[in-house]
Amino acid sequence: MPEVTMENTMVVPSAPPEETRAERLRNFWSDYCQSWVAVLALAVIAVLLFVSFGASLVSPQDPYDMAALDWLDAFLRPGTEGSGGYVHILGTDNAGRDMLSAIFYGLRTSLMIGLSAGALALLVGISVGLTAAYFGGRVEGLLMRIVDLQLSMPAILLALVLVAMLGQGISQIILALVVAQYAYFARTTHGAAKVERGKDYIEAARSTPLPTRRVLFRHLLPNVLPPLIVVATVQVASAIALEATLSFLGVGLPLTEPSLGSLISNGFKYIHSDRYWLSIYPGLALMVTVVAINLVGDQVRTVLDPRNSR
């Protein structure tokens, strides 16, 4: 019945112009740029990523190479020229290691641990949260009570116990951080998924019927991701801080593969002998990293918040 179709087409107001993916991205970016602090934080993160993952290119010395270290260079003050013939901008430590290089390499370890722990915790958390929210009942009760239990203890305590049990090493630390942190992702996922689960589009998908796997991953998951992006940034920052804490307490990484935490820990021993640069500068680097990531996460949250949309 073509005439019927025509009549119906004519009375429908035309839809607003299509917004392409590129345009949405551009809108997101212009919203993001509303805060210059956040832009600065993003720039800082970019610089930190560059100097850490390109540490071998930008640092004057390889702090892992014991042969390159000279005992005579130990405890040089910031700005002194060492036996290598270059100025140690941030001084050297007790083994004659250039602090700037050590910080770059340490940052690399810290970021690597933070990012991989964050990503893995995100995966585990999403699985737990989605399963709980979608299936409900006893499964939900059990999973979420475990999560609640974990959230009621300090993450650092849990990580400390785990590292003590698992032993030292990068993968052990990552595992400990994942176990300590997945609960935050699980709870956020669960909360968001519970809301979306009750909406009609999930019911429509289920009653079509579509396979459960498809409903979970094509319908439910994409709609709970935005809040998780925000949690993820914050959790990466806190994973870095947690790792630093573990290393500072002496259960993290040894000084031969320095992270920021182990550098601070090492320098802390000399802080009373007026050799402040050993711990202050890695501490500053850690602080700048964590604050920058948190600022970016905050701004992303603000932009993604539908209540702030224009």
Next chain:
Amino acid sequence: MTDPILQIDAVSKRFTRSPGVLLKGLDRLTGRDSSQTVHAVTDVSLSVPRGEVLGIVGESGCGKSTLGRIVSGIYTPSAGKVTLDGDPVARDSRGNVDKLTTRVQMIHQDPFASLNPRMKVGEIIAEGPRIHGLIPAKDVQSKVRALLEQVGLEGAYANRLPHQFSGGQRQRVAIARALAMQPELLVLDEAVASLDVSIQAQVLNLFMDLRKQLDLTALFISHDLSVVRHVCDRVAIMYLGRVVETAPANQLYEKPLHPYTSALFGSVPTLGTGRARFQPIKGEIPSPINPPKGCAFHPRCPLAGPRCRVEVPRVVNASSERSVACHIQDGGTGAENEAAA
């Protein structure tokens, strides 16, 4: 009328809220029962012949949406069964609903909630048929375009996201999604209730056109009596989980038999000269957690007698096409005897 496609056979649905572990332990000590049961649908039997649009009408909370969800296989009934051409629509595997058929499709009330905001309209429409292999992969694009045009949208809209559409347009998309599954039975759950009146008319006209073209059978759930009269062949009136009256639409509107039906018609405001004279039904709809004994409508019924307070009325055939569950039609309410005594 001898070929019912859908059979609803003595279906009941109860939702039980089980108390928490602590309360359960306390119950065991004191011998109480803290679990609360909502009787959403009680003992409903209906049959829908092929090609018929059956309206289901009732106040909010009367169980009409629950009935629609049972028919579409989203809920499994606590008792009774729903069959489509003799085959059950869903199977219960340890409390989880396992929908068996694609032949029943549902259209939800709120088109702002029923479309996945992160999927393009074309994907939304094509997803079901693609997964179930109803359309060959190469024809998906053209089929989606054809469906969009069939519901009065442009085929090029397939690449847009739901938020770029108005409510009426979204409801058209939802209809296209349902039609894409080539259903034999549509369940429309208040499908136009959330739309503006003018848009409602457009969507209703679309539905009527499609119905003619595709020879659809449908369950049309609504609380809007005038819409139901316009759209449906037959109407079932529900009150507190039970069907109280079933009749062809024209007969029902001419002469309602059940006091609740009359009361419903009396409570519809009409445009007239002078002051409005509509009469709301007195009292509130009782709680389905603790429904009244006897006839569920007796606390609000102007004609209730002693029998209504104790005995649940049977469904009796008032004529070959009508049935009603009221003691007045089935031997009296007992009020007559009381007056005589």
